[in-house]
Amino acid sequence: MDFLDSHILTLDTTEVPGIDNLHCPEGAVLEAQKLAAEAFGSEHCFFLVNGTTAGIYAMILAVTSPGDKIIIPRNCHRSVYGAAIWGRLTPVYIDPEVDDDLGIAMGIRPEHIEYILQKHPDAKAVVITNPTYYGVCSDLERIAEVVHRHGKVLLVDEAHGAHFGFNDRLPVSAMQAGADVTAQSIHKTLASMTQSSMLQVKSRQVDIGKLKFFLQLTQTTSPSHVLLATLDIARDLMEREGKALLDKAIDWSSQAREAINGIPGLYCLGHDRIGRSGIFDIDPTRLTVYFGAAGLTGSEADQRLRDEFKIQVEMSDLYNIVAITTIGDEEEDYRRFVRALTDMAQDFGGTVPPVKGPKAGLPVPESACMPWEAVYLEKECVPVEACIGRIAGEMVIPYPPGIPVLMPGEVITPESMDYVKQCRASGIKINGTADATLQYMTVLKNSKI
Numbered sequence: 001m002d003f004l005d006s007h008i009l010t011l012d013t014t015e016v017p018g019i020d021n022l023h024c025p026e027g028a029v030l031e032a033q034k035l036a037a038e039a040f041g042s043e044h045c046f047f048l049v050n051g052t053t054a055g056i057y058a059m060i061l062a063v064t065s066p067g068d069k070i071i072i073p074r075n076c077h078r079s080v081y082g083a084a085i086w087g088r089l090t091p092v093y094i095d096p097e098v099d100d101d102l103g104i105a106m107g108i109r110p111e112h113i114e115y116i117l118q119k120h121p122d123a124k125a126v127v128i129t130n131p132t133y134y135g136v137c138s139d140l141e142r143i144a145e146v147v148h149r150h151g152k153v154l155l156v157d158e159a160h161g162a163h164f165g166f167n168d169r170l171p172v173s174a175m176q177a178g179a180d181v182t183a184q185s186i187h188k189t190l191a192s193m194t195q196s197s198m199l200q201v202k203s204r205q206v207d208i209g210k211l212k213f214f215l216q217l218t219q220t221t222s223p224s225h226v227l228l229a230t231l232d233i234a235r236d237l238m239e240r241e242g243k244a245l246l247d248k249a250i251d252w253s254s255q256a257r258e259a260i261n262g263i264p265g266l267y268c269l270g271h272d273r274i275g276r277s278g279i280f281d282i283d284p285t286r287l288t289v290y291f292g293a294a295g296l297t298g299s300e301a302d303q304r305l306r307d308e309f310k311i312q313v314e315m316s317d318l319y320n321i322v323a324i325t326t327i328g329d330e331e332e333d334y335r336r337f338v339r340a341l342t343d344m345a346q347d348f349g350g351t352v353p354p355v356k357g358p359k360a361g362l363p364v365p366e367s368a369c370m371p372w373e374a375v376y377l378e379k380e381c382v383p384v385e386a387c388i389g390r391i392a393g394e395m396v397i398p399y400p401p402g403i404p405v406l407m408p409g410e411v412i413t414p415e416s417m418d419y420v421k422q423c424r425a426s427g428i429k430i431n432g433t434a435d436a437t438l439q440y441m442t443v444l445k446n447s448k449i
């Protein structure tokens, strides 16, 4: 509390004279945003205090009108779905490729975008998640070329890639690739506080006035200047020392990857997988470790790392753990991580069968109404056995691979229920449903196809 009192609380001001206003900046905030635009290679930068989530809402709403089609990855972040609901948009889904060995959704090929744009020439924009949570990148430069050739806008969810533009050994950043707008969680991979993000724009197709309007709608009117200041600090640090700091992070994470790949039973996702499953590039700083062959689930590995070795990873799924390494990690942190995995491996192998779930790849179900319409319709909970032929009132997302089997408004088929049952039987978590045990599902009232 003393630390908070002396350091942070004294800085916790809002718009008083001499301190700028995020919503119509003229002083320090404007200057900091200009410096950030230069550093991140954009024409306009907007600081965000409601996370990348607010930026994703604003960028999608700014380039669409109600009723428009928008092309989005089926496994996009919930904020993209949120924007489609708010904007009353018609989502057209791109299915990411799935790596059946690792059980997770990977990249999206430019050819796939070309095909979808030919089928939906009336779509307004394309959203791409780059990199994915697992550190996988699509060929963003070619995707930008395809999207622009069709006269559409390319919006990138770069929540996990804010560091890309600061070192040539990292994948190309959205701004370098030619995207129109990108939303970046500076708080995830750079040195700013939680909730602080940036929206970068370099485009002749985006109406900046409309974008500013939606940023006002999606952000608080009492922005924290502490958060804003940390965005400026993060930019300054990257400009002065970013390349050198990232060189170290890339060297250490690459050494850790090599060591992990030497541990029997483990596989750490790396450049060797490029070319498969839509993988164009890999963020070397992200350590995604596959445990399936070790007879241990990712969630069990996550818990053992926390309980036995006091190491907290970012997330885990049935097969993998994802460790985010950043410029804040020291060489010893990487060594400790590898030592912990080496110690854990003493118990691997033997008679334990590999972890295996069902293969992903269900077709997108027929849509009875738009997700935004389903939000406003009456719903009821019914036992899962009675769901077939009903219209989903909630998302059903097996994780992994994180691709929704059902979205609100979609018709529940025997195949989708069968797949969900198989997922549950193999220990895959189902996200999005009100009843986590999935004995009941939320469906639209009186719906029966």
Ligand SMILES: Cc1ncc(COP(=O)(O)O)c(C=O)c1O
Pocket (backbone or CB within 6 Å): 050, 051, 052, 053, 054, 077, 079, 129, 132, 133, 157, 159, 160, 185, 195, 197
């Ligand atoms: C892929 C992706 N996009 C967007 C977001 C939202 O970012 P924020 O937490 O900064 O709002 C997240 C958050 O985890 C994410 O993983």
